[in-house]
Amino acid sequence: MALSRLEKAQTWLWKAVMGLLYGLFRLLSPRSPAVSRRLPAVSNPLLAVSAMQLAQKIRRREVSSVEVVQAYIDRIQEVNPLINAMVKDRFAAALQEAAQVDKLIEEETGGEEVLEDRLPLLGVPLSVKESFALQGMPNSTGVISRRGVLATVDAPPVALLKRAGAIPLGVTNTSELCMWSESHNHLYGITNNPYDLERIPGGSSGGEGSILAAAGSVIGIGSDIGGSIRMPCFFNGIFGHKTTPGVVSNENQYPPSSGRHEDYLSAGPMCRYAEDLLPMLSIMAGPNAHMLSLSTKVDLKKLRFFSIPHDGGSRFTSPVNKQLLQIQRKVVERLEADLGVKVQEVHLPGLRYSFQIWDTYMTLPDKEGKPPQAFVELMGEPGRPVWPLWELLKWMMGRSEHTMAAIGLALVEMSHASKPVPFFIQQNEKLRKEVEELLGTDGVLLYPTHPNMAPKHHHPLFRPFDFAYTGILNILGLPVTQCPLGLSEEGLPMGVQVVAGKLQDRLPLAVAVYLEKAFGGWRDPGAK
16 A cells, blocks of 8 residues: 555656646747658668668679768758758768778779678768767767767777778767657757657657668667667667667767666667668677677577567556557567467566666666766766756746756656665566566567657657656666557557567567568658
């Protein structure tokens, strides 16, 4: 009974605070004119080819790297004024690097196979989330006080992709300090969803999701501590993979990991074509790639499949949209019809506490007892921590350098109890054991990514906890591939999370290739 009262009190408090903030936001924010323009359709055929196929064409001299890079530059210049996804480009440097690639291929005497083995992404364009260090490019994560910060090195996964021959075109927008489901900050502005410019592309890797879906990039890199790869991929109808934690390096990202965040944060690939996921991950994992056995072939008919339609009715999350429930059922039906497998529907009661578990574990100290860095400190760097209530007053007068989402998160941080609630620790341990026993080394789980398709701008302020569908899988430490499943009645992307046991990343990656063939994969937002 005490727990029930505590839950009700917490629910009321969260909803009251966020409802008030949302009301203030709607009242005080300037009204933006209605956006009616849509993206132009993809016209250059080079933009409709996977990264692996582009690399092959470049190696075979069927097309030059300069032609490919220029095609993507042209596309970015065409769509970025509408979506505001790429916040800083390096087009001139990219074209120079592409010319060097073409010269290298012209002079190569070892043959195509040598180039493929040594430089599998040679000449292929790449976009990078701005929170990753890309040498010479901004690394502010949308914080105005960091506007002059330039990266002096490459983050390890970025360096590995460049070493494999990929050519960065620029960096893409994020939510402020990467801790919100909408990519909006006062340094770069707000990013739009290519399928509906009045809707969000997700966060925090929303700029990546938007530029990829708009065919302004073919492959990209994102990070995920609560759904920051999967939500943007879901809202933008592309593929993305949250890697098993500890495989891909998280060094040289901002903000840096603290507390236990390293256990839950994963860097991973984002792309339009499923066949690019596995080779990208193999490259990004570097010396840890052997941990995933990615070269081992997967026979989908020998896997055990499970489906969970919703979280069991958490007070913190919205009901799952009927169209998303229907498309997940269609996936089940196709798997059973095509592969001859039986997909078992299961229910895990602990999922209804997904948000509370995520919130609890994100505040736990590391092994040395050091707590995670306070959000108010990150907001104020390189100066003193901000005062959330003062920032709220400044925001009401239009004087704050921070978004309402960041201010709201700082206010919520103030309400955290000094000690975690033991009940949620117990629920997580129970849920972890149940999931590990369920999936083993050959199980695959289908689970909704989010209760709804891409919301309209600023609406997540009113339903801030719907990310729990992705966040719980970070705490459980599981690999997840986000897969697009066509468009809704409103023309918005739909999709599903495909989950496997720890270090079994190759299983959901193989399912992604199957689902792309079965449901069509990425759709050109300009061709709706």
